[in-house]
Amino acid sequence: MLSDKLQLKKYKQFLQRADKNKVLKALPALHEEAFEKINCLDCAACCKNYSPRFKTPDIKRISKHLRQKESDFINTYLRLDEDGDYVVKSSPCPFLGADNYCSIYEMRPSDCERFPYTNEDVFIKRQNITLKNATFCPIVVHVLEKLV
Structure with missing residues (x-):
């Protein structure tokens, strides 16, 4: 999904500096918005390339x-x-x-x-997972774009 190294770097910098409480407050609404716009059945990249x-x-x-x-x-x-x-x-x-x-x-x-964790503290607490997920999940990218 996200091949642009600059985008990934921007997300990483954002996550490192972000006000965690502010992000956690914003996540539920952004999560809902992303799932309204993006249909996982059109993608399924998580199931095709990774394992829980x-x-x-x-x-x-x-x-x-x-x-x-x-x-x-x-x-x-x-x-x-x-x-x-x-x-x-x-x-x-x-x-x-x-x-x-x-x-x-x-x-x-x-x-x-729980995937892609866009409505829970894993999103901000386990930044490496969020960044990895941003490389293939359009929902994670959507949420990050709205936060950045």
């Missing part, structure tokens, strides 16, 4: 939904990443359909449900 973390409650819930043993679910779909987190083995996500719909949407991992 699958935490223990996610694994339990999804494997039960798929009627699989947790160990079978893990062996079939997941691997451990360099941080020791379970992530999908391959991209795009195996649960993403050709229509960009998620086949486990109601059971999806909490990381997926």
Whole structure:
């Protein structure tokens, strides 16, 4: 989404200097506005290129939904990443359909449900994640553009 290094630098400088309380106050409205203008189903770049973390409650819930043993679910779909987190083995996500719909949407991992974090403190507290997400998520770019 965002290939312009200057834009990314501008966002980084903004996030480093921003009044955190002011940003946190503005996020809910900007989040809503972005989701009204941008349809995730048109993009799905997050599901096509990245993986959420699958935490223990996610694994339990999804494997039960798929009627699989947790160990079978893990062996079939997941691997451990360099941080020791379970992530999908391959991209795009195996649960993403050709229509960009998620086949486990109601059971999806909490990381997926919360993504792109534009309505929570992760947006300002974990700036590296926000900047990475700005490279492919139009919603993050929209929110950052409105804040800058």
